[in-house]
Amino acid sequence: MASSSTGRCRWRVVLLRQPNREEEYEPPRRYCNHGMVAWRWTMWTDGNPGRRFYGYPLYNQDRACGFFSWHDNEFGERANTVIKELLDDIDKLYDENCNLRRAKHGQRLGKDIDAIHGELRKLKRRNELYDRELRKGKNKFKVAMTLLSFTCVWLCVLYLKI
Ligand SMILES: [Zn+2]
Numbered sequence: 459m460a461s462s463s464t465g466r467c468r469w470r471v472v473l474l475r476q477p478n479r480e481e482e483y484e485p486p487r488r489y490c491n492h493g494m495v496a497w498r499w500t501m502w503t504d505g506n507p508g509r510r511f512y513g514y515p516l517y518n519q520d521r522a523c524g525f526f527s528w529h530d531n532e533f534g535e536r537a538n539t540v541i542k543e544l545l546d547d548i549d550k551l552y553d554e555n556c557n558l559r560r561a562k563h564g565q566r567l568g569k570d571i572d573a574i575h576g577e578l579r580k581l582k583r584r585n586e587l588y589d590r591e592l593r594k595g596k597n598k599f600k601v602a603m604t605l606l607s608f609t610c611v612w613l614c615v616l617y618l619k620i
Contacts, residue, residue: 490525
């Protein structure tokens, strides 16, 4: 399967790794330099995958006051490596799942096309039958017309003789 066709699947995994945020979390509440309730975010950088921190609701925008405070202690190098490997595994599974679904969809399409071809063949056969019937009818009509004209001629001859 072409890797370029897995774009949509990748998008979902990227979403999963966006810095997701929690507006509600267990106390104590943290407040930023503005006195606003700080949200809790999850970092998904290579250096801190899955590590949570507190930040102003718009921490990643221009209006942020710069408030930043970690919630989790540093995970350590080994933990970070394991988390990244697990995320890679999720990526692979998403891709596999996506490709399997595409293949299944392709099979279904193939079956539909086969069914359409079958119907088309049936219609053609019926068409041929109608055509033959029509030709038979035309022939019968010709025979009838010929017989009728012979009868007319014969009657005229008889009439003239009488
Ligand atoms: Zn602030």
